[in-house]
Amino acid sequence: MSTWPQCTLAYDGTFTGFLTCVGDSFRRKEYPFYFLTPGNRQFSLYPLREIVTDPNLARQVYQDLEKEVSESFRRMMTYAFLTDLPQKERHMFDLIYLAFSRALPQDVTDQRILILDRAIHHLTHEAHQYKGFVRFADYHGVLVGQITPKNRVLPLLRPHFCQRFPNEAFLLHDKTHKEALFYAGGKWKIRPVDHLDLDKPDQAELECQALWRKFYNTIAIPSRYNPKCRQTHMPKRFWGDLTEFQSPEPA
Amino acid sequence: MTIAEKLQILTDAAKYDVACTSSGGDRRGGNLGKTIAGGCCHSFSADGRCITLLKVLLTNVCCYDCRYCVNRTSNDLPRAMFTPRELADLTIDFYRRNYIEGLFLSSAVVRSPDYTTELMIKALTILREEYGFSGYIHAKAIPGADPLLTHRLGLLADRLSVNIELPSSQSLALLAPDKKKENIFQPMAQIREEILQSKADKRKFRHTPDFAPAGQSTQMIVGASDETDYHILKLSEGMYQKYALKRVFFSAYIPVADSPLLPSPVDFQPPLLREHRLYQSDWLLRFYHFKADEILSPDQPTLNPLLDPKCNWAMNHLDQFPVEVNTADYRTLLRVPGIGVIGARKILSARRWRSLDEDSLKKLGIVMKRAQYFLTCSGHMTPALRARPENVLRALTALEAPAIQPQYEQLSLFT
Numbered sequence: 001m002s003t004w005p006q007c008t009l010a011y012d013g014t015f016t017g018f019l020t021c022v023g024d025s026f027r028r029k030e031y032p033f034y035f036l037t038p039g040n041r042q043f044s045l046y047p048l049r050e051i052v053t054d055p056n057l058a059r060q061v062y063q064d065l066e067k068e069v070s071e072s073f074r075r076m077m078t079y080a081f082l083t084d085l086p087q088k089e090r091h092m093f094d095l096i097y098l099a100f101s102r103a104l105p106q107d108v109t110d111q112r113i114l115i116l117d118r119a120i121h122h123l124t125h126e127a128h129q130y131k132g133f134v135r136f137a138d139y140h141g142v143l144v145g146q147i148t149p150k151n152r153v154l155p156l157l158r159p160h161f162c163q164r165f166p167n168e169a170f171l172l173h174d175k176t177h178k179e180a181l182f183y184a185g186g187k188w189k190i191r192p193v194d195h196l197d198l199d200k201p202d203q204a205e206l207e208c209q210a211l212w213r214k215f216y217n218t219i220a221i222p223s224r225y226n227p228k229c230r231q232t233h234m235p236k237r238f239w240g241d242l243t244e245f246q247s248p249e250p251a
Numbered sequence: 252m253t254i255a256e257k258l259q260i261l262t263d264a265a266k267y268d269v270a271c272t273s274s275g276g277d278r279r280g281g282n283l284g285k286t287i288a289g290g291c292c293h294s295f296s297a298d299g300r301c302i303t304l305l306k307v308l309l310t311n312v313c314c315y316d317c318r319y320c321v322n323r324t325s326n327d328l329p330r331a332m333f334t335p336r337e338l339a340d341l342t343i344d345f346y347r348r349n350y351i352e353g354l355f356l357s358s359a360v361v362r363s364p365d366y367t368t369e370l371m372i373k374a375l376t377i378l379r380e381e382y383g384f385s386g387y388i389h390a391k392a393i394p395g396a397d398p399l400l401t402h403r404l405g406l407l408a409d410r411l412s413v414n415i416e417l418p419s420s421q422s423l424a425l426l427a428p429d430k431k432k433e434n435i436f437q438p439m440a441q442i443r444e445e446i447l448q449s450k451a452d453k454r455k456f457r458h459t460p461d462f463a464p465a466g467q468s469t470q471m472i473v474g475a476s477d478e479t480d481y482h483i484l485k486l487s488e489g490m491y492q493k494y495a496l497k498r499v500f501f502s503a504y505i506p507v508a509d510s511p512l513l514p515s516p517v518d519f520q521p522p523l524l525r526e527h528r529l530y531q532s533d534w535l536l537r538f539y540h541f542k543a544d545e546i547l548s549p550d551q552p553t554l555n556p557l558l559d560p561k562c563n564w565a566m567n568h569l570d571q572f573p574v575e576v577n578t579a580d581y582r583t584l585l586r587v588p589g590i591g592v593i594g595a596r597k598i599l600s601a602r603r604w605r606s607l608d609e610d611s612l613k614k615l616g617i618v619m620k621r622a623q624y625f626l627t628c629s630g631h632m633t634p635a636l637r638a639r640p641e642n643v644l645r646a647l648t649a650l651e652a653p654a655i656q657p658q659y660e661q662l663s664l665f666t
Contacts, residue, residue: 107604109611132293218262220296229299
């Protein structure tokens with residue numbers, strides 16, 4: 001553990017903001033013990049400092065993560081930031097501190113590495129599940145899908161769906177983290193979107209959804225009925241966004 | 252007939268096909284779609300099977316009369332047929348909405364194998380050439396079709412498969428009188444040759460078209476005829492070696508036909524546990540460097556329902572255990588129950604930095620409730636190693652309880 005005085009940092013919740021926190025802490029030689037984000041302000045006994053996001057400092061730290069440590073370590077940090085691990089910033093800072101002091105444990109069974117490894121596994125696994133479980137609906141040529149993931153999977157889903165639908169225009173809304181991936185004509189953006197108000201889809205779309213439900217209900221073999229197995233592979237938290245479990249809207 | 256009615260009939264007819272994987276391909280470019288090397292499940296049906304492809308028949312109008320098959324001529328059921336255009340449009344509609352990973356196209360034999368294959372080629376050509384579709388396509392080669400047609404099918408599909416249906420030519424003669432063993436193995440051999448040829452040509456000419464780049468697979472029905480597990484495993488092993496198959500699928504027999512030659516449909520339970528054990532053995536063959544003769548033998552031709560095949564092998568070869576985690580090589584580690592391919596690799600990389608103890612094995616995700624009976628850590632015996640073999644057996648069997656159908660029921664005290 002470091003001898004630096006401990007403090008609490010409040011930042012804007014972005015990755016750039018977090019990298020600024022890291023750079024700032026190393027400049028002041030203070031060890032952030034607790035991180036506060038706009039959605040999570042609570043009282044702390046450690047001295048509180050507000051961090052103003054500084055893109056230049058953040059870029060410097062981002063480059064150092066690769067230059068001073070390694071490319072895979074930087075990717076690990078980038079992924080870790082997308083996980084839903086409580087106080088992930090704290091765990092990430094612990095590792096960055098060790099890495100910059102040339103003391104990064106190599107042993108994968110080390111608790112400090114393990115906790116992030118597990119969180120990242122949860123993230124990548126969830127992203128993989130969503131590659132299958134995303135359902136789009138056609139709104140006059142634009143595909144719209146909504147998901148409720150635990151981790152922030154949009155950046156991981158982005159290359160997959162952009163390569164898969166190169167000539168489509170689509171929008172994928174993450175209801176948990178209130179952000180959305182927009183794609184059209186070879187360009188993409190991820191932007192905060194609080195809420196999506198959708199009209200009723202047109203007749204052709206409703207028919208296609210009905211066809212899919214018909215297929216879904218027919219493909220199961222009754223004498224092999226095994227709801228437990230289905231739920232293991234596709235937990236119920238996904239069902240809300242899946243077309244096959246939605247009842248047809250009244251005409 | 253509407254599309255919805257056709258979809259219902261032709262899905263109903265295709266649902267007994269087991270293969271529903273979308274792995275092994277690396278197709279990209281085109282206007283729509285790409286494949287993922289590891290495959291991708293899009294949903295799971297109420298029977299717990301994964302839905303990755305739109306699995307339909309082109310038609311269920313069939314000129315054959317196989318006794319076990321739901322589509323046999325003599326069966327009185329509604330018949331339907333997609334036009335190639337309808338099928339292609341439906342696939343694109345589903346694919347754009349991310350319902351599916353691609354198309355699994357099979358068909359009953361309408362008029363002749365050649366005619367059927369031509370229709371399938373027409374549907375796939377619309378998909379690949381008109382829509383520029385690069386999603387996954389799994390097509391069934393129809394036994395008896397002209398080799399040139401099978402060749403064209405393979406250029407359009409990612410994976411081809413030929414079902415051998417029944418595990419021996421006697422059962423085939425008995426239950427599928429119109430199908431011959433030779434007719435099934437002939438396209439299989441052709442596909443193997445063409446895959447090899449296309450790969451070899453690719454080294455010389457970059458633009459050689461891919462022939463079934465995701466390989467070929469097959470499936471057989473288990474429990475309709477009386478072949479032993481040993482026979483089935485030997486057959487699978489032989490086909491993996493001889494025809495370089497990617498997968499052999501097993502399908503527990505489900506009575507869809509009322510024939511005096513088949514198990515009675517009344518009270519018949521599909522042999523799901525047997526199918527499960529066969530799949531476990533299949534994994535041992537493909538990823539764990541086991542041989543069929545190690546798992547079973549002519550004297551012991553049936554898989555133990557109470558234990559998974561790997562535990563069963565370990566219990567019969569206790570002289571090869573315990574294994575020392577910190578020194579054993581990869582293949583030895585793979586043979587320890589509770590250590591899988593990922594676990595074994597993690598052990599190899601973790602022990603470069605420290606010697607492993609029980610606690611760190613748990614952290615690596617090794618299933619200690621199985622592995623504890625077969626391991627030492629730096630010479631230190633796990634407490635479980637002191638257990639007597641019969642107690643180990645009892646403990647391992649108890650772990651299998653969820654897989655085994657409950658045979659006893661808790662009686663209520665208040666009835």
